[in-house]
Amino acid sequence: MALFFKKSVVNAALAGALTLSALSAAQACSRVFWETQDHGVFVARTMDWMVETHPTIDIRTKGISYRGAESGDKVVTWTSKYASIMTTFYGKAGIDGFNEKGLAVNALYLGEESPGQYDKSKFQLENSRIVPYLLDNFSTVKEAVAAIKNIQLQQFGPEGEKLKGHYSLQDKSGDSAVLEFVDGKWFVYHGAEYDVLTNSPVYKKHLENWQKAKPQNNEVVDAEFPLEGNVAPDQRFIWNKYMLEQLQEPGSYNNGLAKIDSVAYKVPLDAANRIVNGKMTGYATQYTLVYNLEALELNIRYQYGDVYTQFKVDFNKLNDGRNYTLKADQQSNSGDMTSSFKQGNGVMAQYRTAE
Secondary structure, three states: OOOOOOHHHHHHHHHHHHHHHHHOOOOOOEEEEEEOOOOOEEEEEEEEOOOOOOOEEEEEOOOOEEEOOOOOOOEOEEEOOOOEEEEEEOOOEEEEEEEOOOEEEEEEEOOOOOOOOOOOOOEEEEHHHHHHHHHHHOOOHHHHHHHHOOEEEEOEOOOOOOEOEEEEEEEOOOOEEEEEEEOOEEEEEEOOOOOEEOOOOOHHHHHHHHHHHOOOOHHHOOOOOOOOOOOOHHHHHHHHHHHHOOOOOOOOHHHHHHHHHHHOOOOOOOOOOOEEOOEEOOOOEEEEEEEEOOOOEEEEEEEEOOEEEEEEEEHHHHOOOOOEEEEOOOOOOOEEOHHHOEEOOOHHHHHEOOO
């Protein structure tokens, strides 16, 4: 399909990107989740990387069968129960999205992810496919968390370089979870209080850091409260938590979108995106996704290279039993782009099982 890059080009780009990520001291991406009283659940997620990732937005219908890994004796296969909208990475992976039932899944880089020893008793799933797997099969966070214990996660990447991550889930009921697969074991943090995710270190350490840094009472919550504020993941976690906890009930749906977008930490394009002493010191924010799990409308601000634009997609209008796709990094994307999607099977077509 014209949508896909040649395999050699994709592998070369990924190999270069992943080599840099292995050297990085400050990988980036942030996710924040906010349940409101009158306007439902809002989610904001930044995608921060060192080179363009050529994202697409794919609308995926239900009833299609997929394979969860290239090889293995006990590979997960599934037929999608739910339609979804998904943002993709390098034409190979799904990294963010929500389904028609109001479950959202986000994948963020985590250097500590490791599959451990092969476990033949577990179903095998490649991490590049975990986002669509969860979107396709589950309607709530509770369902997804219960099922994931039977999965051993494998890693995707060419020529010895592996893409690694951890994963946040949230649904329209206000439930939330963070999933990490380290040394062959799942670490699950399940509850609405797990409302922020960044990158390394492991989530337990972020929670410990927040307990030490957070305000002890409301009297010290002001502009002079000493707050971590640089681009490293541990500092972004504290900054996001602090700012998220200051949000007041939105006055409208649009006001809620504006507030959650304002909280998600954006990494400057030049100030942090450089190599110092052989290590990448930060990855700039390429784009920000903002959505509400009742409205199911995706809002995107793309800001990388020569592209600076903002647009939205109404998933409800495209959920008609067909597959659609749109290149997300085009300057011509502006306003409501729902009617500009073209029919196409998108990134997950390469992982479909034989009909």
